[in-house]
Amino acid sequence: MTATAxxxxxxxxxxxxxxxxxxxxxxPPLRPARIVLHVFLVTMALAWLLPIxxxxxxxxxxxxxxxxxxxxxxxxxxLTLENYRDAWRVGEMSKTFFNTAFIVLPSLxxxxxxxxxxxxxxxxxxxxxxxxxxxxxxAGNLMPQQVLFQPLFQIFKRxxxxxxxxxxxxxxxxxxxxxxxxxxxxxxxxxxTFVLANYMKTIPTEIxxxxxxxxxxxxxxxxxxxxxxxxxxxxALATLEFTWLYNDFFWxxxxxxxxxxxxxxxxxxxxxxxxASDFNLIAAASIMIALPTLIVYLLLQKQFISGLTLxxxxx
Amino acid sequence: MTIPIDANEMTAAPERGRRRRRxxxxxxxxxxxxxxxxxxxxxxxxxxxxALFTVGLSFTEWDNLAPLTDxxxxxxxxxxxxxxxxxxxxxxxxxxxxxxIFWLTFCSAIxxxxxxxxxxxxxxxxIYQSIYYFPVVLSLAVVxxxxxxxxxxxxxxxxxxxWPGEPIDFVGxxxxxxxxxxxxxxxQLGLSRNFAAxxxxxxxxxxxxxxxxxxxxxxxxxxxxxxxxxxxxxxxxQAFRHVIFxxxxxINVVVVVITVIEAxxxxxxxxxxxxxxxxxxxxxxxxxxxxxxxxxxxxxxSAYGVVLLLLCLGFIIWYVINHYRETDA
Numbered sequence: 001m002t003a004t005a006x007x008x009x010x011x012x013x014x015x016x017x018x019x020x021x022x023x024x025x026x027x028p029p030l031r032p033a034r035i036v037l038h039v040f041l042v043t044m045a046l047a048w049l050l051p052i053x054x055x056x057x058x059x060x061x062x063x064x065x066x067x068x069x070x071x072x073x074x075x076x077x078x079l080t081l082e083n084y085r086d087a088w089r090v091g092e093m094s095k096t097f098f099n100t101a102f103i104v105l106p107s108l109x110x111x112x113x114x115x116x117x118x119x120x121x122x123x124x125x126x127x128x129x130x131x132x133x134x135x136x137x138x139a140g141n142l143m144p145q146q147v148l149f150q151p152l153f154q155i156f157k158r159x160x161x162x163x164x165x166x167x168x169x170x171x172x173x174x175x176x177x178x179x180x181x182x183x184x185x186x187x188x189x190x191x192x193t194f195v196l197a198n199y200m201k202t203i204p205t206e207i208x209x210x211x212x213x214x215x216x217x218x219x220x221x222x223x224x225x226x227x228x229x230x231x232x233x234x235x236a237l238a239t240l241e242f243t244w245l246y247n248d249f250f251w252x253x254x255x256x257x258x259x260x261x262x263x264x265x266x267x268x269x270x271x272x273x274x275x276a277s278d279f280n281l282i283a284a285a286s287i288m289i290a291l292p293t294l295i296v297y298l299l300l301q302k303q304f305i306s307g308l309t310l311x312x313x314x315x
Numbered sequence: 316m317t318i319p320i321d322a323n324e325m326t327a328a329p330e331r332g333r334r335r336r337r338x339x340x341x342x343x344x345x346x347x348x349x350x351x352x353x354x355x356x357x358x359x360x361x362x363x364x365x366a367l368f369t370v371g372l373s374f375t376e377w378d379n380l381a382p383l384t385d386x387x388x389x390x391x392x393x394x395x396x397x398x399x400x401x402x403x404x405x406x407x408x409x410x411x412x413x414x415x416i417f418w419l420t421f422c423s424a425i426x427x428x429x430x431x432x433x434x435x436x437x438x439x440x441x442i443y444q445s446i447y448y449f450p451v452v453l454s455l456a457v458v459x460x461x462x463x464x465x466x467x468x469x470x471x472x473x474x475x476x477x478w479p480g481e482p483i484d485f486v487g488x489x490x491x492x493x494x495x496x497x498x499x500x501x502x503q504l505g506l507s508r509n510f511a512a513x514x515x516x517x518x519x520x521x522x523x524x525x526x527x528x529x530x531x532x533x534x535x536x537x538x539x540x541x542x543x544x545x546x547x548x549x550x551x552x553q554a555f556r557h558v559i560f561x562x563x564x565x566i567n568v569v570v571v572v573i574t575v576i577e578a579x580x581x582x583x584x585x586x587x588x589x590x591x592x593x594x595x596x597x598x599x600x601x602x603x604x605x606x607x608x609x610x611x612x613x614x615x616x617s618a619y620g621v622v623l624l625l626l627c628l629g630f631i632i633w634y635v636i637n638h639y640r641e642t643d644a
Contacts, residue, residue: 037432044429045446051519052450054465054473072471114357117350125347133351135635140362142572142631144580146601147620150379150613151368152361186361189354217339218346247454249583254602265454269587272460279471283464286457297452301445304452308524309531 059083059284067280083284090274091267091285092260100263103177103252104245107184111241112234114185115192120222122193123200124208134197141190149254152183156255167261180255180263184245192237195310199233200226233310239300240307243293264289366624373617379605393618403502405619408600410504412626415514415578415596422518423574426525431555433526434533444530448523455520456587462516463588474512485512489593507593513584521577525570532566533559572634579627597623 058067060079070077087093118137122130156173163169166176173179203226211225227234252263262270268285275281297304373393377386397405429447433440450458466474467485475482483490486509494505536559544554560567582598591599601623604616 034437037435037437041432041437041443045443048446048450048519048523050473051461051465051516055461058465068470072465072473114354118354121347121350127347131639133355135639136355136363137358138638139631139635140358142576142627142634143362143366144598144601144620144623144627146580146582146598146605147369147624148362148365149602150372150605150617150620151365153379154368154383155360155365182357183361186357189358190362193354218343218350222350243452247452247457249454249456249587253586254606265456268456268460269589272463272587272589279464279468282460286460286464290453290457290461293452293454294449297449305448305527305531308527 055283056287058280059287061280063278063280083278083281084288086275087271087281087285087288091271093264093267093285093288095260096262096264096267099177099256099261100246100265103180103184103263104242107181107188107245108238108241110181110185111188111192112238115189116196116227116230116234117222118189118193119196119200120226123197124203124205124221124226134193137190137193139190141187141194145187145250148183149251152255175256175261177256177261180251183251183255184248188241188244192241195237195307196230196233199230199310203229232306236303236307236310239296239303242296243304246293369617369620369624372613373621375614375617377613379613389614393614397615397618397622401615402500404595404600405622406500406502406504408595408597408619409622411506411510411594411596412579412581414506414510415517415581416575418514419517419521419574419578422521423525423570425518426522427529427570429522429526430529430533434530444526447526450520451524451527453520455517455583458516458520459513459584459587462512462519466516467512474515483508485509486588486590487592489590491593509590509592510594513588513594516584517581521574524573528566528570528573529563532563536562568634568637572630575630576627579623579630597626 054072058072060081060083061067061076062078062080062082066077115137118133122134153174156179159173160171161173161176161178163171166178168175173182207225207229208221211221216225247265248263249265253266253269256262256266268282268289271285272282372386374388374390375386376389376392433443437443453461463486466472469475469482469484472482472485474485488508490508491503491505492508492511494503496503540558540562541554544558549558580598581596582602585594585596585599586602588594591603597619601616601620604612604619
């Protein structure tokens with residue numbers, strides 16, 4: 001390398017460093033490689049949108065008289081909302097949406113409350129088994145759910161529960177939505193504790209020390225000082241957990257064997273049983289079920305993504 | 316802020332102050348015990364104890380409608396049965412899980428590639444990200460039905476557009492794409508068409524998930540590392556292979572765990588489409604044996620469950636050790 005070449009190289013690097021210092025990245029020149037890259041990315045994006053795009057389009061068409069005859073990409077004979085109406089009615093979606101809300105919202109509240117308490121106690125105070133506790137929660141969250149449910153049946157069957165507080169008439173927790181809420185809380189507390197512990201470790205200890213000198217008791221430390229500082233992580237987790245709980249398919253199907261208790265995700269399995277070959281109706285149902293999480297995603301994309309990546313980064 | 320309380324205690328009433336401080340110390344301890352105790356109780360009673368019970372039940376014979384006193388210990392009989400008489404079920408499901416592990420690992424690599432490309436400061440990066448990522452917010456059951464309604468059907472499914480042979484029903488067709496015999500195993504192992512179709516639907520969701528993890532990781536890579544690599548004259552591949560990839564180690568560990576655990580716990584999409592022929596995995600096998608046929612096979616189902624649990628536990632332990640050793644040692 002000649003001296004001038006090395007000098008040019010340095011200038012190039014200086015440009016980059018200068019740009020980085022100013023908080024922007026250097027503008028890329030539009031080279032052929034860039035164009036290939038964009039073509040690749042656009043093709044992939046179209047491929048990604050293909051299944052859902054086709055589903056949305058055809059959900060507004062009749063299946064037997066239109067899509068099946070003319071193909072999914074043809075111009076429609078006529079557009080219709082009938083698929084949505086039928087799916088809503090047959091899938092009993094007003095009821096199952098309510099069931100899902102009844103399960104998801106309390107679960108979400110208690111998951112965040114309980115896991116932030118554990119994370120607080122395990123990271124802001126040092127005691128004998130605090131790491132053991134965190135390990136227990138982290139590992140528990142990674143267990144396969146299918147291995148748990150048979151003994152859970154037996155446990156819930158033996159916990160008395162007044163019928164007035166549920167829609168069942170068995171006198172125990174089995175088959176009630178409360179049982180699903182409980183297992184959601186127990187299971188998801190694992191993941192949230194893990195994430196929140198990573199987050200709370202990064203809050204400087206001096207803050208707690210200063211508060212302790214000022215005479216702040218444990219509840220004051222928790223509710224007044226640490227919890228407000230944890231807000232970004234809580235918002236991210238709330239978004240993420242909302243979609244996870246909403247999307248749960250296993251516990252709702254296994255623990256709520258009575259049809260009218262079921263959450264929204266299992267209503268589509270019912271539809272599939274009755275209208276296995278009316279693909280446009282199934283598409284309409286899928287889209288209605290996907291809509292709440294898609295809306296949350298579009299509105300709170302940042303929270304959503306930071307919720308996932310918070311779990312990956314170490315505090 | 317000043318600290319008048321302590322000052323008062325020190326001078327005016329040392330006796331009372333110590334007592335008061337003592338009692339606050341006790342109440343703090345009570346608070347902490349409560350804050351850990353309630354969640355830990357729920358978690359242990361509803362997650363760990365059921366897991367242990369399942370291990371116990373796998374050594375018994377019991378019809379779950381009968382009272383608990385009817386449980387009979389049978390030793391390793393259930394395991395003997397599932398590894399001999401029902402080996403076609405067990406190894407068929409296990410093989411599908413192993414295919415899933417390999418497939419999702421491959422998808423993770425693609426996710427990493429997407430992240431790497433999107434990290435190049437290109438125009439419209441956010442839009443691409445949002446598009447690749449959105450399937451992650453959908454339930455896998457819903458993903459299954461979206462793909463069923465548009466991609467899999469015999470008449471109008473889009474997969475049949477690219478499929479070279481006769482149009483086939485990708486939900487129901489359990490014909491093997493490839494199959495092979497192992498010398499010590501009776502049943503043939505192989506990949507059926509409908510499971511292969513499901514693999515594509517799962518890739519749709521998995522790639523975006525992994526992409527987001529790596530995007531966050533790549534943003535955190537120290538810019539001076541990249542500069543150093545450029546100054547040393549690394550080409551792009553060398554820089555990635557020797558500089559960027561090693562610095563992504565924490566993300567790599569998380570991605571391996573997510574990928575393997577997702578592959579082992581796979582359940583929703585398969586159970587939702589409910590086509591056990593050819594698509595059975597451990598998750599659905601356990602559930603079907605425990606729920607099906609009058610609930611008479613708790614022992615078998617639990618034994619299947621223990622096989623699944625052991626596979627998962629290996630990775631769980633590896634991950635937990637990895638995480639907590641490095642942060643807290």
